[in-house]
Amino acid sequence: MSESFYLFSDGELKRKDNVLRMTAPDGNFKDIKVNMTRDIYLFGEVSLNTKALNYAGQLSIPIHIFNFYGFYTGSFFPKETSVSGKLLVEQVMHYSEDSKRLKIAKAFIEAASYNILRNIRYYNERNRDLENTINEIKNLRNGIESAGDIKSLMGVEGSIRKVYYECWTSIIKQEVDFEKRVKRPPDNMVNTLISFVNSLIYTSCLSEIYVTQLNPTVSYLHSPGERRFSLCLDISEIFKPLIGDRLIFSLLNRNMITEKDFEKDSNYFYLKDTGRKKILMEYDESMNRTIKHKELGRNVSYRHLIRLECYKLIKHLMGDKEYEGFKIWW
Amino acid sequence: MICLRITGTMFYYYFVCQRKLWYFVNNITLEQENENVLLGKLIDESSYGREDKQVLIDETVNVDFIKDWKVLHEVKKSKSIEEASMWQVKYYIYFLRQRGIKIEKGVLDYPKIKQRKEVLLTKQDEKEIEEILHSIEKIVIQEKSPEVIDSKICRACAYYEFCYI
Ligand code: SF4
Numbered sequence: 001m002s003e004s005f006y007l008f009s010d011g012e013l014k015r016k017d018n019v020l021r022m023t024a025p026d027g028n029f030k031d032i033k034v035n036m037t038r039d040i041y042l043f044g045e046v047s048l049n050t051k052a053l054n055y056a057g058q059l060s061i062p063i064h065i066f067n068f069y070g071f072y073t074g075s076f077f078p079k080e081t082s083v084s085g086k087l088l089v090e091q092v093m094h095y096s097e098d099s100k101r102l103k104i105a106k107a108f109i110e111a112a113s114y115n116i117l118r119n120i121r122y123y124n125e126r127n128r129d130l131e132n133t134i135n136e137i138k139n140l141r142n143g144i145e146s147a148g149d150i151k152s153l154m155g156v157e158g159s160i161r162k163v164y165y166e167c168w169t170s171i172i173k174q175e176v177d178f179e180k181r182v183k184r185p186p187d188n189m190v191n192t193l194i195s196f197v198n199s200l201i202y203t204s205c206l207s208e209i210y211v212t213q214l215n216p217t218v219s220y221l222h223s224p225g226e227r228r229f230s231l232c233l234d235i236s237e238i239f240k241p242l243i244g245d246r247l248i249f250s251l252l253n254r255n256m257i258t259e260k261d262f263e264k265d266s267n268y269f270y271l272k273d274t275g276r277k278k279i280l281m282e283y284d285e286s287m288n289r290t291i292k293h294k295e296l297g298r299n300v301s302y303r304h305l306i307r308l309e310c311y312k313l314i315k316h317l318m319g320d321k322e323y324e325g326f327k328i329w330w
Numbered sequence: 331m332i333c334l335r336i337t338g339t340m341f342y343y344y345f346v347c348q349r350k351l352w353y354f355v356n357n358i359t360l361e362q363e364n365e366n367v368l369l370g371k372l373i374d375e376s377s378y379g380r381e382d383k384q385v386l387i388d389e390t391v392n393v394d395f396i397k398d399w400k401v402l403h404e405v406k407k408s409k410s411i412e413e414a415s416m417w418q419v420k421y422y423i424y425f426l427r428q429r430g431i432k433i434e435k436g437v438l439d440y441p442k443i444k445q446r447k448e449v450l451l452t453k454q455d456e457k458e459i460e461e462i463l464h465s466i467e468k469i470v471i472q473e474k475s476p477e478v479i480d481s482k483i484c485r486a487c488a489y490y491e492f493c494y495i
Pocket of ligand 1: 346347348350484485487489
């Protein structure tokens with residue numbers, strides 16, 4: 001069905017009849033079949049005109065833009081076509097009433113930390129000796145329920161994340177590049193990977209939220225305004241361990257991404273094009289991977305799980321069914 | 331009584347599933363991506379010539395086609411929920427007659443299976459329609475959505491994932 005298009009080359013993006021055409025400086029072009037397009041990612045230096053944007057807008061295709069260094073700069077987010085007054089009112093009410101907001105925020109952390117734990121267990125079973133980390137995180141998770149406000153909940157979240165990241169050196173086994181070296185570059189490499197992959201998850205959440213009637217600027221765990229579309233940050237939390245972190249582990253442990261994919265002089269902050277391409281290919285593949293959904297009895301892709309999360313949130317806000325964040329069950 | 335614009339779709343959904351009706355009226359629509367709906371659109375576009383198709387009357391009901399302002403046609407792709415389709419057409423006739431358009435009868439068209447079915451509006455039907463309109467209003471102003479109906483039609487419904495997750 002619909003696809004994400006990742007465009008790396010420099011060039012011009014223009015409307016050409018009923019397609020969007022990306023033409024590289026050497027004259028080579030690629031046509032984007034708009035009726036099959038979910039969203040477009042631009043990594044190169046691309047000029048585009050309002051005609052192209054209007055066309056993308058008309059077809060409700062978001063365009064996500066990354067700068068030269070691979071950092072996410074923003075999205076062209078077509079005007080909302082489907083809005084629900086009742087839902088928006090509920091979304092805001094659930095934000096402004098402390099107890100309601102906290103309840104949703106806790107559900108996010110509850111699920112996110114469960115998924116984190118699931119990742120650590122996986123590697124523990126593969127002889128990484130992470131019992132201590134597991135116990136520590138289990139203990140920290142007990143604090144979620146008792147957190148009295150968003151701030152202390154964020155505190156719990158921060159501690160979990162800290163313990164989690166500390167065990168990454170045990171999870172990541174890339175002998176040559178990551179273990180033998182001094183600590184700083186590998187850390188940077190991993191950080192660079194994390195921020196790149198997380199920005200991809202953020203944009204995917206944005207694309208999925210976009211087709212629902214949820215307003216992406218009203219969030220619960222993060223403060224609205226932290227980023228323009230802060231609800232994407234909330235939902236990303238749940239999927240970062242499942243999609244992002246696993247992707248990073250597998251890229252590094254299979255030596256698909258190595259030191260050579262980073263610009264050394266940038267102190268490993270800069271991920272080369274080749275590296276980015278490899279990551280995107282794997283990212284796209286894992287987003288399309290399907291699992292049999294327990295409740296629905298259907299095969300759904302990882303990407304679609306994000307949409308389902310939006311549905312569950314809508315149901316909660318409409319007073320239909322209490323929200324529970326997605327937890328890895330396999 | 332509040333004065334709502336009750337569209338043909340709402341009337342149709344009343345018979346199909348009241349939960350769907352409630353979410354639809356609250357603008358939680360999940361139809362865009364449903365392939366059945368896409369198919370429905372394609373049939374629409376290819377069944378009749380350009381003129382007269384999809385007439386929006388009084389900004390409320392959207393009739394597929396009205397021949398000489400006497401016979402109205404509604405195109406459906408399958409007979410699966412025929413009862414609901416029939417009532418939808420009856421409602422159209424009722425609605426148009428109320429606005430002084432002298433509709434004689436309605437026709438349900440199934441171009442895919444090359445069949446059609448005539449629909450008439452009796453005095454008795456008119457009474458029933460008024461009662462139904464009243465019930466629709468009651469559902470629509472409900473604070474909470476009606477329950478999932480757990481029926482076999484759910485599997486083919488655009489709301490399936492939404493309702494069952
Ligand atoms: S899935 Fe079933 S309960 Fe839900 S709206 Fe459709 S018909 Fe109604």
